[in-house]
Amino acid sequence: MVKAIIQAGFGNQLFQYATGYALAKRLEQQLVLDTSFFDYVKGSNADNIRVNNLNLLRLDNPKFDSIPQTYWKYRYGVLLRKTPFWRLLGFTSRVVWEDVANCREFQAELFNGIERYRNFEIYGFWQNTNYFKDVIADLKRQFVPNYQLAGKISKLNSEISSNADSVGVHIRRGDFVRLGWNKGADYYRTAIGIMRQNLNKPHFYICTDDKAWARDEFKEERDIEIIDIISATQDIDEFFLLSMCHHQIISESTFGWWAAYLNMHTDKRIIIPTDAQGEIFNQDNWTRI
Template identity: 30%
Template sequence: MVAVELIGGLGNQMFQYATAKALSLHRNEALLLDSRLFDNYKLHSYSLKHFNIDASVVKNDVPLKDRSIPKKIIDKLLEKADALTLHNRIFKNYQEKELLFDENLFKTNKKNIYLKGYFQSEKYFLKYQDEIRKDFEIVTPHKKETADMLKIITAENSVSIHIRRGDYISNPNANAVHGTCNLDYYHRAIEIMREKVNHPVFFIFSDDIDWAKENLNIENTMYFVDFTDASTNYEDIKLMSSCKHNIIANSSFSWWGAWLNRNKNKNVIAPSRWFSTDMLNSKDIIPESWMKI
């Protein structure tokens, strides 16, 4: 069995799930999602329930049964005090040591492996991208505003722009690690898109949409997506991935919006500096086909 610890925002959860799903397919083993850390995590909540995911989820030590894992197997794994936390008794830990892709993950023969980390590289799951893309189809019904915006996006040479601020600004620790993409980055990216795309229409997504409205001036037609919030951020993923091209922030959230974009001729622009600190190596995060500026 492959189990994975889920933590962080939606983008992080998607990376963790995608890697665990790829490993479970590689090993032909069942998949178990451990979402219990969200029980005491105020910043984010478990958000994968909105996707087409068929896996057992452990919450408050109570597993939810699905078709892939018989209940008696899960009950056996969890029959002792707190089986998933006693990793050395049932699961063997795999702790991500750094952000670089580790090909050894797929070579290990440990039984009942438990993944802990962020796994921010498509190299972990690119082989199984068809399955991953299917799993990340949204099953929760869209809001009317989202459905209406999707019609506009699909009818235009749409370019998504994601501006991540939020805790990157308000939290000193997050700011020290991540920083934010400045306006110069976005202006340069917009100019590149205007050169590459005929009559681009820009769709702006942000966790600080008022700041974006005040600071982002584009001559082309643009739409500010201001009708979603943290509780429906999965709809932003849908909208961004439906755009034909993408300008992303240094954020796993817009990374997934661009990666799930099925346009074979898409242009994706990403910041060349993913972290504000040189202590973290981000070379495996951005796919080679994307442009870094």
């Protein structure tokens, strides 16, 4: 059994699933997705509460598991990952702890000899495509909604899919503003200007966690539309529409990264921040500005 600990936002969830799936497939073992994190943080005062969205995708039948009262062991256990003392927390199977401070580096040594273990758990963010490069086609097949798109979303999907000049724009604010990672309006205006110069008649679809800010900044732009969906599946709906655009302008968020990475168009144009960190942003034909 391979158990992947799923946590944080949707982009991170996709990386965690992808790494767990690749390991389980290589070792021919059952994949279990531990979603205890989401129940564990309910009722907290965090400014950006997350929810599990993997159950809304057409995944290859993983088993979901949640025991929220035990999640604290992972949070404290990762601090002890270089010592044997984590065993005192009660783990009965091997745990592979990522060095989360360097989660965008390929930490291949963590999985040396892993085939010796019948059961193990992986805890981390795994933001590197080398963990799952051999199963990318499988993942792209699975990373689609497992439900029928609602009327408004279906209409937008048809509109976006039929327009070779559709441009998805992901603006991440929220906790990025507090952490100083957000990109200001100038970055997006410059990127939009580049797309206007290189495309025939682009139409921009903004997905953001701060719609009020986006409306205030781009209210005079007739070719810019802010996607505003209120539904139980909002995150997946917006992600799916963003990924269906022919081209993308993204922040350094993994949500936007996955939308661009899953873009199937061979002539796509992707614009990213010049200081975006990690191998995941070193993709062919992605432009830094």
